[in-house]
Amino acid sequence: xxxxxxxxxxxxxxxxxxxxxxxxxxxxxxxxxxxxxxxxxxxxxxxxxxxxxxxxxxxxxxxxxxxxxxxxxxxxxxxxxxxxxxxxxxxxxxxxxxxxxxxxxxxxxxxxxxxxxxxxxxxxxxxxxxxxxxxxxxxxxxxxxxxxxxxxxxxxxxxxxxxxxxxxxxxxxxxxxxxxxxxxxxxxxxxxxxxxxxxxxxxxxxxxxxxxxxxxxxxxxxxxxxxxxxxxxxxxxxxxxxxxxxxxxxxxxxxxxxxxxxxxxxxxxxxxxxxxxxxxxxxxxxxxxxxxxxxxxxxxxxxxxxxxxxxxxxxxxxxxxxxxxxxxxxxxxxxxxxxxxxxxxxxxxxxxxxxxxxxxxxxxxxxxxxxxxxxxxxxxxxxxxxx
Numbered sequence: 558x559x560x561x562x563x564x565x566x567x568x569x570x571x572x573x574x575x576x577x578x579x580x581x582x583x584x585x586x587x588x589x590x591x592x593x594x595x596x597x598x599x600x601x602x603x604x605x606x607x608x609x610x611x612x613x614x615x616x617x618x619x620x621x622x623x624x625x626x627x628x629x630x631x632x633x634x635x636x637x638x639x640x641x642x643x644x645x646x647x648x649x650x651x652x653x654x655x656x657x658x659x660x661x662x663x664x665x666x667x668x669x670x671x672x673x674x675x676x677x678x679x680x681x682x683x684x685x686x687x688x689x690x691x692x693x694x695x696x697x698x699x700x701x702x703x704x705x706x707x708x709x710x711x712x713x714x715x716x717x718x719x720x721x722x723x724x725x726x727x728x729x730x731x732x733x734x735x736x737x738x739x740x741x742x743x744x745x746x747x748x749x750x751x752x753x754x755x756x757x758x759x760x761x762x763x764x765x766x767x768x769x770x771x772x773x774x775x776x777x778x779x780x781x782x783x784x785x786x787x788x789x790x791x792x793x794x795x796x797x798x799x800x801x802x803x804x805x806x807x808x809x810x811x812x813x814x815x816x817x818x819x820x821x822x823x824x825x826x827x828x829x830x831x832x833x834x835x836x837x838x839x840x841x842x843x844x845x846x847x848x849x850x851x852x853x854x855x856x857x858x859x860x861x862x863x864x865x866x867x868x869x870x871x872x873x874x875x876x877x878x879x880x881x882x883x884x885x886x887x888x889x890x891x892x893x894x895x896x897x898x899x900x901x902x903x904x905x906x907x908x909x910x911x912x913x914x915x916x917x918x919x920x921x922x923x924x925x926x927x928x929x930x931x932x933x934x935x936x937x938x939x940x941x942x943x944x
């Protein structure tokens with residue numbers, strides 16, 4: 558390939574429209590730039606240092622370009638324009654030097670590791686447990702004037718059967734619990750009309766009814782997307798780790814896993830107020846509140862892609878926006894219920910891209926590996942990540 562052809566190919570990838578063949582050719586050629594002994598022919602391909610410098614300049618020019626919205630394609634990884642990295646050819650100038658010489662292939666699992674599905678356990682206030690993915694649709698229980706049902710769509714609903722009946726104050730303190738395991742997700746419709754989508758490895762605690770209370774309080778561990786029913790007189794409050802989110806009626810996502818360095822609240826619609834032991838903040842749509850779980854400090858920043866990236870999981874996708882490999886693999890670990898092991902130095906690696914959460918894990922790993930920055934070995938339900 559000549560220098561001019563390679564630069565045209567680089568531009569095609571930067572625009573977000575390459576084929577799998579384009580990606581493989583690009584990575585092969587790029588490796589040759591970094592290692593002249595692999596067959597670099599300067600007479601036809603040009604000076605490798607000059608091309609490397611030109612590529613750096615072109616990538617830098619992408620920093621101010623808006624992120625492209627990519628149409629879904631079930632056959633391969635969704636690409637989007639980059640600031641300083643491209644998912645498929647990410648870390649071009651950071652990771653190719655001094656890499657160990659290992660085979661560029663993924664050792665895959667012979668037995669398919671399938672994606673997650675609707676799985677959850679409901680623990681009623683009286684202690685009774687119901688495995689939701691194993692029980693038939695329809696009425697599940699009638700607890701203190703609240704009808705609990707499972708719909709055909711796999712939703713868990715809490716519905717008042719007597720609007721006139723007062724709720725005992727003790728009932729507001731008694732909490733039901735819905736928990737999703739690794740490899741699970743579930744939707745819960747609360748008695749006030751609020752809808753909650755739980756991601757994998759998450760727990761929501763809530764009363765059967767909010768009627769008669771001055772606030773609507775729930776507790777979250779893990780990740781959930783909320784569409785809160787409006788009620789200006791009775792604020793909706795979510796407690797998660799060290800942070801409280803207070804709203805009247807709005808759409809937002811909370812990510813508060815114990816194994817993450819920070820919790821995040823991303824606002825899509827309306828307004829929310831955040832509070833922690835070290836401060837308060839008011840979010841506007843498209844903003845994100847970040848709580849450092851070690852220091853307790855609270856900060857506000859613009860959410861990537863206007864907040865769409867934060868709820869990609871709810872829409873059935875993985876979306877990585879300049880994420881490090883550890884963040885990427887934690888998401889994969891929770892959704893596919895697998896263990897992760899690391900071998901190598903992954904400093905400065907960042908991924909940016911989108912792919913369906915409902916692909917077989919082998920497909921996801923193959924596509925991630927097209928970066929040529931990471932490689933994988935699957936042993937049972939353990940994934941070994943290698944440089």
